[in-house]
Amino acid sequence: MPLIEPDAINDGYDLVIGGTGFGSMFFLHGYLKRFPGHRVLLLEWGSYHDHAWQLENRRNSDLDCEHLYIRNKEEKPWFFNIGFGGGTNCWWAQTPRLAPNDFRLKSKYGVGEDWPLSYDDLEAYYMAAEQIMLVAGPNDLDKLYPRSGAFPQPPHNMSSVDKVMKAAMPDHHFAVPTARLRIPVSNRGSCCNSVACNLCPTEAKFTALNTFGPLVDLPNVHVIVNARVLAVEMAAGKAKGLRYSTGGREQVVPGDLIAVGCNAIHTPFILMRSGLQHPALGKYLHEKSVLQFEVLLNGLNNFDGGIPTTGCNTLWLDGEHRREAGAALVYFVNHYQRDGLRIEWGRWQQSLPFEVFVEDLPQESNMVVDEGGDMPVVKHRSRSEYNRKGVERVLAKLPELLAPLPVERVFRRDDLPTGFHIQGTCRMGADPSSSVVDADLVHHDIRNLLVLGTAVWPSCGTANPSLTAAALSLRAADRIGG
């Protein structure tokens, strides 16, 4: 990879990207397909740590994100990964799409916001992103998430519990779509259910490192690591470059097109530091809540599927209840590392851990602010009433979900403090007065500036956001200048 030193830069670039996570790397991929000879510079705050370094050091980054933003310790934490590849290193590779009605929450159910594009607008880019990641998944998911083609890889094996659920709820229980390979391809092995997906031992999981290497090896693509983006340089209503800090010095690299994809806490902070004030900038910070349960089963074994999370259940994914209460997506867990095996002789596997993602409604009062210090300040006072009702609904309807299973006892385990999905602080929309970027991820006022990644989410949905971030970036690259 052509890592370069800042002093080696002596002229500008056609494209300068801040950040190297999902949003940035998929935009790079799409952009270079259209403009293969263009000069591109990637600026990454963290270091470049290859797969071997990550395995040896048992971590994805040498930076602890808890020190990279400020929060009231009474409030929930957030998580992001700083280093080349960003979240592609640490993610657990679940790749559900957003559901069609997630894009039209307001027009369909009268709450929240609509996205400025539809599921149909994004479908071809979902397909493309899945192909790049080599997603394994079940084609019957197209009942809920219409598809124009098959998944690149067949689904992983379901557990015995999933098979019971599938038989009882064929339209609501599915093998999980995932960017963990079922069939080895090139330098990526198949998933072995190590349950250490952030440090995947077989490279089964898609990462920027194992897939986009050829892109960053191109002679016209340069990368500077250990370079923190500070601001977008502005002049006459246009973005002129990125200001960044490296080795204790501030530098500016000029570019014709500027993209910022530095996670949904730092991206709005960078835009604020660039003087780009907007009523929605930094606001509407949100993520799903993650409830955890364990079911003790009577006579039915679990943990015999092929990957750490084998089943997803869509019983509460959509419906009229979304007028009042958040939707929910359920994941059936296929490993014992969270709750352990049963301790009764011979009943070791008769346990079903599961997680429920419950939609939140973005609130203006939850925000990232610039208080003048070196780091952004996050203020997240509470989740919405909509989310609380969604959680209540999940608890009330658990018997309906679990009806096909021989349930002995249900435990509610501790909720996860974060789902690792930061969304909403540079929301997209059709109306420039209430949104920061348009459907093409272009800033409403600064037309050569893009925002990449999950910061652009105007509503929460229940899906893990990485696949959608990738698809949005591919679409943006396809439409830039078009």
Add this chain to the structure above:
Amino acid sequence: MPKSLSRREVLIGTAAVGVAAASGVAWGVTADIKAAVLAFFKRALPGVTIDEKSAMTCIDDFVAGWPLAKRLVLSTAWNTVGVDTMAAVHDRFQPPARYMLTHFLINSNFFLVKDPKAQPIVYTSPQPGSACASPFTNLDPLT
């Protein structure tokens, strides 16, 4: 993930800190608690011959990652009323006991032998970064 302590845990933990301070004993190396956990293993695995030396290594491996406060809370509880009794008393005490037994079973030959009661069950410390350790995973490409 960090968990908030229940009032019961706080009370037990507070008492445990007092006991430890008074006695000057660091729990991590006490033989009593190891014996308590080993006894729990034996009750959970009736008829199984446990290789005790390797089981002690298992216990050491497992608690090595625990913070002192957690060791104090659990050691006091387990020493007082037993591992499995505490697991039955309160849901919060159940997972640690299960984790420990799981760690022993998965990293031993327990699930690899045809009859775990027919030969000694020996624990082997897992290697960091080792690939799939689950004996249950179905990776069959044809199913």
